[in-house]
Amino acid sequence: MTVQAKEPLLELINVEKSFNRRGDTPLRAVANVSLSVGHGETVALVGESGSGKSTLGRIALCLMPLDKGEVRLAGKRLSGLSRNELRTARLPMQPIFQDPTSSFNPRRTVHQLLDQALVGTPPVQRVDRAIDLLDRVGLKGGHGLLSRFPHELSGGQRQRLAIARALCMDPKLIIADEPLSGADVSIRGQVLNLLSDLQDSSGVAYLMITHDISIARAFAHRVAVMMKGEIVETGPAAQVLSTPEHPYTRRLVAAVPSLEFDKFA
Amino acid sequence: MAATPPPLLQVDHLQVAYRTRRGTVKAVEDASLLLAEGEAVGIVGESGSGKSTVARSLLGLLPRDVGKVVGGHIAIGGRDVTNFGEKDWETIRGNPIAMVFQDPLSFLNPVMRIGKQIAESVKRHDPDANVAHRVEELLDLVKLPASARFAYAHQLSGGMRQRVLLAIALGCRPRLLVADEPTTALDVTTQAEIMALLRDLQKKLHMGLLMISHDLGTIAAACERIYVMYAGRTIEWGPTSRVFGSPAHPYTTGLLKASRADRDENHRFVTIGGNVPNLAEAIVGCPFAPRCDHAFDKCRQAMPDAFMNAPDQLARCWKLQ
Numbered sequence: 152m153t154v155q156a157k158e159p160l161l162e163l164i165n166v167e168k169s170f171n172r173r174g175d176t177p178l179r180a181v182a183n184v185s186l187s188v189g190h191g192e193t194v195a196l197v198g199e200s201g202s203g204k205s206t207l208g209r210i211a212l213c214l215m216p217l218d219k220g221e222v223r224l225a226g227k228r229l230s231g232l233s234r235n236e237l238r239t240a241r242l243p244m245q246p247i248f249q250d251p252t253s254s255f256n257p258r259r260t261v262h263q264l265l266d267q268a269l270v271g272t273p274p275v276q277r278v279d280r281a282i283d284l285l286d287r288v289g290l291k292g293g294h295g296l297l298s299r300f301p302h303e304l305s306g307g308q309r310q311r312l313a314i315a316r317a318l319c320m321d322p323k324l325i326i327a328d329e330p331l332s333g334a335d336v337s338i339r340g341q342v343l344n345l346l347s348d349l350q351d352s353s354g355v356a357y358l359m360i361t362h363d364i365s366i367a368r369a370f371a372h373r374v375a376v377m378m379k380g381e382i383v384e385t386g387p388a389a390q391v392l393s394t395p396e397h398p399y400t401r402r403l404v405a406a407v408p409s410l411e412f413d414k415f416a
Numbered sequence: 417m418a419a420t421p422p423p424l425l426q427v428d429h430l431q432v433a434y435r436t437r438r439g440t441v442k443a444v445e446d447a448s449l450l451l452a453e454g455e456a457v458g459i460v461g462e463s464g465s466g467k468s469t470v471a472r473s474l475l476g477l478l479p480r481d482v483g484k485v486v487g488g489h490i491a492i493g494g495r496d497v498t499n500f501g502e503k504d505w506e507t508i509r510g511n512p513i514a515m516v517f518q519d520p521l522s523f524l525n526p527v528m529r530i531g532k533q534i535a536e537s538v539k540r541h542d543p544d545a546n547v548a549h550r551v552e553e554l555l556d557l558v559k560l561p562a563s564a565r566f567a568y569a570h571q572l573s574g575g576m577r578q579r580v581l582l583a584i585a586l587g588c589r590p591r592l593l594v595a596d597e598p599t600t601a602l603d604v605t606t607q608a609e610i611m612a613l614l615r616d617l618q619k620k621l622h623m624g625l626l627m628i629s630h631d632l633g634t635i636a637a638a639c640e641r642i643y644v645m646y647a648g649r650t651i652e653w654g655p656t657s658r659v660f661g662s663p664a665h666p667y668t669t670g671l672l673k674a675s676r677a678d679r680d681e682n683h684r685f686v687t688i689g690g691n692v693p694n695l696a697e698a699i700v701g702c703p704f705a706p707r708c709d710h711a712f713d714k715c716r717q718a719m720p721d722a723f724m725n726a727p728d729q730l731a732r733c734w735k736l737q
Binding site for chain 1 (some may be wrong): 603605606607630633637650656662670671676677678681686688
């Protein structure tokens with residue numbers, strides 16, 4: 152069974168991006184890539200550092216101009232929009248970054264951080280909404296938590312706060328760049344369960360950028376493997392990452408040390 | 417009867433405390449480990465488990481005036497180093513014990529060619545050697561081209577820099593190499609290459625290897641025996657195949673399932689509930705008890721002794737009593 156996006160939510164069509172290097176030929180970070188994410192679907196983008204996967208994530212978020220190609224969100228073309236038009240057009244798409252600490256203003260409290268993101272909510276309802284969101288991401292303790300600063304939270308709590316802030320706009324798509332690489336093994340499952348629950352309840356789609364093959368295999372419906380700016384293999388995550396076709400994917404999968412050991416009687 | 421040689425490394429009930437503005441934090445409360453000549457041993461644990469602190473105390477590299485060994489013993493090759501001063505440490509650093517770190521870039525001199533940095537370590541520990549020849553030999557050993565000696569650190573990739581660090585460490589001819597998260601900053605394929613190289617060199621040079629990582633897979637791939645640390649304590653140890661094949665401590669079990677991104681019967685990702693304990697506060701009983709599904713009264717009252725689960729596999733868990 153192939154999991155194909157019926158009605159694509161995010162479409163990247165033949166996108167291309169090069170970076171100029173001083174005294175060298177431009178670096179083709181993303182070369183003629185097409186990728187789509189369907190409603191409620193989880194797509195993992197895997198590859199090694201320098202493969203262009205984070206650049207592709209930033210392209211999807213329209214955080215950098217394109218050389219070629221276009222980005223469409225729910226059928227609407229985002230490339231070429233003015234800054235103002237873009238600001239509203241991409242609201243259904245929210246990012247979560249690897250390091251939750253550096254993506255928060257350290258001088259703002261949890262309340263201020265969420266209030267700022269709740270632009271679509273009337274001011275009188277924002278506190279309730281903020282507490283409700285914290286509750287949804289498993290941060291109990293409502294009011295007490297609102298007056299805290301990011302540095303007073305644990306790593307896991309900060310990542311939950313980052314997810315809560317992404318949820319402020321009721322996104323249809325969350326683009327998460329290595330959301331788990333800063334998290335300890337024992338709390339990784341908590342974050343994955345939270346993301347799954349949010350998908351079940353709200354139908355949000357994920358584009359998850361990760362270098363971790365085991366997470367991609369366990370969590371994503373579909374996977375796209377990137378190498379040197381190109382997508383070299385794509386398909387159902389379980390299939391591609393268990394029986395890879397492309398030599399690069401094979402090498403990538405083989406490099407992950409096994410944790411399967413025989414049980415002793 | 418010939419006396420058995422002392423183990424290359426013996427750590428007994430080590431305790432390390434850090435002085436912080438908010439009082440003393442016992443980063444290591446009770447860590448014991450053994451490593452025989454030519455053996456590859458791993459320490460796994462999450463951040464804050466005390467694994468790196470253990471590693472640093474083996475070379476006297478705890479932050480001065482802040483970190484201090486406050487209990488237990490460390491012996492290297494049968495020699496007690498617990499109360500060493502800075503001068504004493506300098507006699508054993510490099511040889512017999514050397515260390516490589518997670519971030520090679522911060523340990524390499526950015527304005528000195530690689531060859532010269534390797535030569536420094538050779539001159540210090542091998543004064544009679546033909547330096548140029550030995551540098552070439554070391555580069556070859558870590559599978560770097562001879563031309564790498566003319567390069568500066570910034571011109572090399574992350575994997576190559578880690579090889580340089582390894583060459584510098586091996587230049588001291590250590591009997592024990594401590595590797596603290598040596599591949600964490602690297603890509604999976606590079607990671608696999610460096611691990612293969614480490615294992616290869618450890619066998620070839622019959623060198624002891626103590627590898628520290630939060631990544632169970634890396635440790636499993638390189639080490640014959642492992643120690644699992646939690647909240648500053650070694651809580652389970654034994655042959656890798658045993659500990660990861662049939663873990664005895666509930667924490668090890670949880671860690672394994674979480675690492676593999678396993679799902680439970682309800683199709684949920686396996687997690688270990690709760691948080692790591694605050695080491696600034698005194699812990700009564702087993703530090704894992706508040707997060708443990710199997711905990712009973714005794715667990716909350718006293719820290720368990722080490723009980724045998726299988727030959728050579730021990731765990732500090734009352735469940736095994």
